[in-house]
Structures are given as structure tokens and as C-alpha cells.
Amino acid sequence: MRPAVFLDRDGTLLKFVDHLIDPAQVELSPGAVVALQRLRNSGHAIIVITNQPLIGRGLATPDQVAQVNEEMNRKLRALGSSIDAVYVCPVAPTGNDPTIIEHVDRKPGPGLLMRAAVDHGIQLDRSWMVGDSVRDVLAGRNARCFGQVLLTNGKPIRNEEIQRISPVLTAPNLCGAVDLILRVKLKA
Numbered sequence: 001m002r003p004a005v006f007l008d009r010d011g012t013l014l015k016f017v018d019h020l021i022d023p024a025q026v027e028l029s030p031g032a033v034v035a036l037q038r039l040r041n042s043g044h045a046i047i048v049i050t051n052q053p054l055i056g057r058g059l060a061t062p063d064q065v066a067q068v069n070e071e072m073n074r075k076l077r078a079l080g081s082s083i084d085a086v087y088v089c090p091v092a093p094t095g096n097d098p099t100i101i102e103h104v105d106r107k108p109g110p111g112l113l114m115r116a117a118v119d120h121g122i123q124l125d126r127s128w129m130v131g132d133s134v135r136d137v138l139a140g141r142n143a144r145c146f147g148q149v150l151l152t153n154g155k156p157i158r159n160e161e162i163q164r165i166s167p168v169l170t171a172p173n174l175c176g177a178v179d180l181i182l183r184v185k186l187k188a
């Protein structure tokens with residue numbers, strides 16, 4: 001059993017692009033390769049967990065989303081990096097409250113993290129969830145991960161949002177999140 005860092009995709013491992021279905025628009029976040037390398041060196045599995053409601057809304061096909069994920073993997077491999085797996089939730093929400101679990105697999109639901117834990121021999125209570133939304137943080141909490149880091153990506157976080165999930169660790173970007181994670185690990 002090993003720990004994992006679960007990563008959101010859009011706005012976390014990849015630069016945020018609205019309605020990302022064109023592989024040509026895939027761009028890794030700054031510092032992503034170094035961040036992943038540091039997580040690997042510290043013995044973490046790296047699993048991407050992504051909500052893709054475009055599929056459920058009929059605005060993208062599962063194949064289009066898979067092609068974006070493949071391009072992400074190709075770009076990582078080209079730079080000598082990799083992730084262990086990508087789990088996609090295709091379900092579209094009916095409401096817009098990010099704290100409500102509408103489907104167990106759709107973040108903030110813990111379903112995909114729990115499935116990944118079984119598939120990859122991951123110990124959830126030593127693992128982390130990193131993402132740029134309330135849904136990501138709560139998915140990590142609902143899966144009983146050890147910790148969660150909310151990425152601010154240089155934007156102010158809306159107060160009402162942060163109050164709903166307070167207290168929460170924040171970092172300006174993926175590299176900052178990895179700094180936090182490895183610091184805690186050293187103390188453990």
C-alpha cells in the first residue's frame with residue numbers, strides 16, 4: 001500500500017481551458033513536470049480525477065475527452081514524466097452547489113478516488129487531493145484522504161467559497177501544493 005496524490009485535471013495539472021475538447025489546446029501547468037517528479041521521488045502514486053460534465057451534457061464524446069487525456073499523457077512522456085491513471089466522471093450536474101454529492105463518482109463525491117485506491121493499492125489516509133475548486137477539496141475529504149490543497153492559481157478565492165470548506169490549505173499553484181505535501185510528509 002502506498003500513498004497517492006490525487007490531482008484535478010483542468011486548472012491543476014493542465015492550464016485551464018474552457019470546454020477543453022481539442023488536444024491542440026492541451027498545455028501542462030507551469031512546473032508540472034518538476035512537481036510530479038518530486039511526488040514520484042517521495043513514493044506517491046499520481047492519479048488524475050476529473051469531472052467532465054461536457055460528456056453528460058452531450059457537448060463532448062467520451063472519445064474526445066480520452067483524446068485530450070492521451071495528449072496530456074503524451075506531453076508528460078515527452079518530458080520524461082507520467083501519471084499512473086486518469087479517472088473521468090462523465091455525469092452532468094443538475095444543481096450548482098459544489099458541496100452536494102449528486103453522484104458518488106462526481107466530485108465532491110469520493111467514488112473515483114475510492115475506486116482508484118482499490119485499483120492501485122493506495123492508502124487513502126496517507127493520500128492527498130489537490131485541485132482548484134471546492135469540489136476537489138471536498139472529494140478528498142469525503143474519501144477520507146489525509147489532506148487537501150486548494151490551488152488559487154493567482155486568483156483571489158471567493159470568500160463565500162472558502163468559508164464553506166474552511167479550514168483548508170491553499171497554495172498558489174501545483175508546485176506550491178507539492179511543497180506543502182512534502183513538508184508534512186517530512187514531519188510525519
Ligand SMILES: [Mg+2]
Binds near residue numbers: 131
Ligand atoms: Mg479544476
